[in-house]
Amino acid sequence: DPPLAVENLFGATGLAVSPDGAHVYAVGQFDDTIAGFTRDGVDGSITFLFSLSDGETQGPDTVDGLDGAESVVVSPDGAHVYVASFTDSAVALFARDGNPASPTFGTLDYVTVYKDSSLGGTVADLLGASSITLSADGGHVYVAATTDDAVAIFARDTVPASPTYGQLTPVAGPVDSIGGVDGLDGAQWVRVTPDGVHVYVASGVDKAIAVFARNASTGALTWVQAIKDGVDGANGLDGASSVDVSIDGSSVYATGPNEDAVAVYSRDDANGMLTFVEMEVDGTNGVDGLDGATGVVSSFDGRYVYVNGYLDDSVAVFARDLETGELSYMERERNNFGTVTGLARPVEIAVSGDDQHLYVAGNNEDAIVVFMRDALAPTLPLSLVSTSHTVGVFSNDPTVDMLWSGAADNPGGSGLAGYSFLFDATPLTALDQTIDLLHTVDPHGTTSAPLPDGTSYYFHFRVCDLVGNCSATVHLGPYWIDATDPVNPGAIVSTTHTVDTPDPDTAITMTWIPATDALSGVDGYSVGFDAIPATACDETKELEEGATTTTSAALA
Template identity: 25%
Template sequence: MSNDQFAFIGTYTRLGSEGVYTLRLNGETGELTQVSVATGLENPSFVALDPSGDHLYAVSESSGFNGSGGITAFNVNRSTGELTQINQQSTGGPGPCHLMIDDSDSVAIVTNYAGGSVSIHPLSADGSVGEYTDFIQHVGSSVNKQRQQEAHAHSVNIDNANNRAYVCDLGKDQVLTYDIDIANGKLSLASTVDEAAGEGPRHFTFHPSGKYVYVNNELGNTITVYDLDGDGTLSPKQTESTLPSGSDGVSHTADIHVSPDGDYVYVSNRGHDSIAIFSIDQSTGNVTAVGHESTQGSTPRNFAITPDGKFLLAENQDSDSIVSFKREDDGTLTPTGSILNVPAPVCMQLLAID
């Protein structure tokens, strides 16, 4: 059985890309090749697959939908990787930058970074996306006057029970937990947890055990470890730098992922242009710095780890490249030699090839 994957790449058309790219990943060698590109969208920066893999959704990080951003639904050809557009809807706020599809394939939840808001959209059986059924405007600010003058909802993650959504708000220095009413397409605030002032929480990921959560803080260049309690509340317990000791120059974290075996967590550093590697003590969830690996490019945004844990694929936005690394047993990364040119890559979602 082949371990080959399709990789769907969200990009910035404002930086010269054509749209959402489909790549093919060789599951044995880590080599990437381009398959196709879906055009006609403005800044389809972040993409998400539904649980079946039959549909893909892309935000348009813009204000081109009557002052708001948009969400576009696609059919996925599981044999060729080609995307066919179904429909589009407004997200209700400008600059959407992240979205997630729930496990029942019923709703899409979107965070609008520029607008500091969250919207939830029903999904039909044919994959089409509906108008939002709930819209929540965040209000607040924090200490960084350039980046935190107002709320900036940056990411959303849905728990394994499919009943809570966790939203990182960089502008408010908070992680907010919402209860999800799937049937009615509604969100209700359940709890909030404050990050240290000026940290700027950006992306969020669960440990496979379901006991811990890891958040990368964009402005503080740190990773925060949380205990995830049975009632869904978060308790922060450790924060570590993602940069080497004595590092200078401007850098900001971008993305974070835990390896499938739960032994390591990785964070991308834009400016330092590296992947920070941490080992995880699975009995506590706490992390220990292992080292850093250059992404061989400029401004690494999102990255992906293959489901078998064999490869890590890093996207360098400002050098227009995606670089493939083999994951070693000690968590470190070794370049495979595969570097593929893709203009302004931002996000990656993997799908096993039928």
């Protein structure tokens, strides 16, 4: 979609999609603002709903904590929104109207602010708040504090009936170089693993990912290790600016803007330690769109990873190996290329929970750019039939012909790539995503290799699109094949005439022992009387299968 530009979104930075998928929230670091948008769950488009600015009066309250707003997150229960602001060194708390029946559904009410103690607040180690996230259980909030080289921790009241529901209580957090902690110098981005066991922090000055074990009860963090660029095989972390964890928790991804790279690390889910796997670098092996790589996020189905190229004005798309976590470059979407606009200096990407849409903050264009991801499988053909065989009926043709037309990709999708299919003797074979026939112009068809006689041949079929979505496999059959001639009748003799012996009887009677067939059975007999020694009978059936005798017409 075209970018959405609205008032009070100057310097768009952080983005978040509500868990119910109904709203998108964005912050503008230069307007000191949070804006809310209603989201169309079908096409992903967003419509401006409201904005709140630092210092604005809302009822009896004055909104505070939005000066230099950089990051926003919605609580897992959808009840609250939290904003981390760099200049204010603060976390601003808002209550969200989560009632779909409410006329103010999705709007926010300012609740309170938590500021660093150096700026008149009561929270330690929050100076330069730049990235905010919540644990999946909603119990704790974590903030990367760039200036303090720290992670600020808050316990969140998760009891809806509580008068302090959603409010935060500070918990002592780690600070670089204190108590053996390392890897937090210039902390910029923080994420909690989906299982809630570990926390990872990307730190630009240290060129590192700091690893912490999380206490699920208190939210407290215990330092585990620091993965630093160029140390013990680690790579891709120069200027580390963002970090993300795959939905299965097995992979950690980080951006290194000074290397124009996204780095891949495998995660030990027991202790949280990371091992370098590989990195994708702008301009290497066809990779594009990673110049100044800034933000990284993985899809909820674990199949894709998206990376902002800040200096490339691009979003790069990678397919993710579900076993190894390794990335394969697919494409890049660049500002002012094709129909894409609004991507000047992209900062953060938010993915909708249904994986259908990506929202990108274009910092220099004060915009939110909406992309549709093709995550839907194409539909099966309207017609898919065998033109040579009927299910459950014998044919003497050893090759099965199939013909189909009318397959379609979802509207706005990537388009059809082709068809995966297989002939075999198993009723429910599962197909992979290998394309056996490219999609061109309908109708499409295929013919099996010659198949041995049998009664259990099936055709398995699915449709795939250009990004690897495939329909469910359909199974047609069984197709029966009997290409072997019957065993000829035995003891074919005349009961009226003797070979080479004249006989006055002008009608000849023949008898035989019935023919046999192992598969389809004998259907009947083709017979003929004439004066030619080696006439071949055609396939016209003159007698039924039970016949054992026939008599000619009168012969001259």
